[in-house]
Amino acid sequence: MNSDYARAAESHREVDETAPDSKQITLKDPRAVLSMLEVDQVVAAKRRTHFGRQRLSLRTRVLLWCLRVYVVLMLVIVAISVVRALHPGR
Amino acid sequence: MDDSKAHLTESIGETAHPTTQSAVASPAAPELANLLTHEDVDRARDRWEVARARSKGGRFKKIANVRLLWLLVGPGVLVFLGENDAPSMLSYSADGSRFGIGFFIPFVVLTFVMGFIVQEMTVRLGAVTHRGHAELIFDRFGKFWGFFSMGDLVLGNFLTLITEFIGVRAGLGFFGVRPSIAVGGALLIVVAAITTGRYWTWERITLSLAIFNGLFIPAAILARPDWHAVGHAMVTWMPLPHGNRYEILVMILATIGATVTPWMLFFQQSAVVDKGMQPRDINAGRFDTALGALLAAVFAIAAILATTPLFHHGINAADFQGAQFAEALEPLIGHLGAALFALGIFEAGIVAAIAISTSSAYAFGEVLQTGHSLNRPLREAWPFYLTLLGSASAAAALVLLPRFPLEFVVLTVNVIAVLAMPPALAFLLLLVNDPEVMGEHVNGFWANVAGVTVTILLICAGLGFGLATVFPKWLGG
Secondary structure, rough: OHHHHHHHHHHHHHHHHHHHOOHHHOOOOOOHHHHHHEEOOOHHHHHHOOOOOOOOOHHHHHHHHHHHHHHHHHHHHHHHHHHHHHOOOO | OOHHHHHHHHHOOOOOOOHHOOOOOOOOHHHHOOOOOOOHHHHHHHHHHHHHHHHOHHHHHHHHHHHHHHOOOOHHHHHHHHHHHHHHHHHHHHHHHHHHOOOOOHHHHHHHHHHHHHHHHHHHHHHHHOOOHHHHHHHHHHHHHHHHHHHHHHHHHHHHHHHHHHHHHHHHHHOOHHHHHHHHHHHHHHHHHHHOOOOOHHHHHHHHHHHHHHHHHHHHHHHHHHHHHHHHHHHHHOOOOOOOHHHHHHHHHHHHOOOOOOOHHHHHHHHHHOOOOOOHHHHHHHHHHHHHHHHHHHHHHHHHHHHHHHHHHHOOOOOOHHHHHHHHHHHHHHHHHHHHHHHHHHHHHHHHHHHHHHHHHHHHHHOOOOOOOOOOOOOOOHHHHHHHHHHHHHHHHHHHHOOOHHHHHHHHHHHHHHHHHHHHHHHHHHHHHHHHHHHHHOOOHHHHHHHHHHHHHHHHHHHHHHHHHHHHHOOOO
């Protein structure tokens, strides 16, 4: 990572010398734009790339399903409690 | 890294893992220049300012460090002050008016510690992946789980948005402003904030509005709280709340829901991405998040203290809304204190309406793979802005309907937020423990212990609420 930081810092210094004002960073100077962003920050790169699907273990799937059931049950319980709160007689 | 990413990476002269590299321009860079957007340019300008502040040395180093923090602070403060929204401030006020100074003061601090633990993870996720939370869930877990997650978010966000406009209406109602004017004016502020077409400007406008959450501090001072009792409560958590145990449980749940909610995860991660934060900014992001949690905790405690005179005078605030709190407080803390309280509720509603509608818009944009940045002009990202304004407008319109069950929404919104949180936290923990996504920034042991503890606490709180609702006699209800 240190070398990455050094390289990033180097690129920033390069721009510091060539572009004394951030207003000069425009589409006309893509080098300046690119030097400020990581590869994955460029919109075009993000559009073209995706993290692949993670293989979920059986344990993870069971956990996610349990949590899903939990939410649905709890929403039903919220509905019960609200009905009770709005109609105390019931 | 898949083929297309490798191709793109090669085109700008890089070969290593994209999440750790700066896109240093190479002779091949102009190839990519045709693909650059307005969003890239604005983000590069923001990064240029950050790089300039970082590169300063010598006797200007300290000033540059302050400037660096000023540039990088934003999403964390916004998310926590945004979550100090109208229903949250009303929850804190209900705590203060019903139980006075005691258990709820340290409990609120605990909830913000929980909030910091989970929000810090979103900072790392956003800074490392440059992707929003919804996008990552869809990418890594597929559409099936993605749509479930979005369902929770959309329901929670929309109900919460309605309560924000209820807060706006109630807050300005204290000053005699008509509901249609109050709600319409709030909607205009939401529109004004996004017309800048620049994330940085939007963030600064919203931050400058959010800082008025501090109006609860002078309101608390005017209530002349017993500082000795505050100190005692902070240390001992005493006195414990007493009375109907079911109602106490609901209030505990609502207080947690006032601090830890799913929209915060989605919002902060997307805002970190839109701000252009990078892995080297993670520490600044942590500072930003801690600062937000601290400010929000102080303002929340101020709301509790401001309403404790109601407790001391035995005034039943069980069904109070914003304006009613202010009206009840007026003879006890004076017109100025009550007016500050009402303005605080109004401010809380406005800032949260901006943040929550933006959170929905980010998530929709990420899922639909359309432009989803406040750095984009309207013509380039109209579905994003349409979602933002559409959700805010629909919520505002519902608040003005004569027979809309406002009470129903206010009663449920914070509780639903807590109940929807465990699945959201499960996805968050899976993502921050995924080395393919996080690289070297994967969660450490203690971060996992803290994250899992928060999740278990929320599940237990939810189960307790469920059991007490189904078996009311269990708690003597």
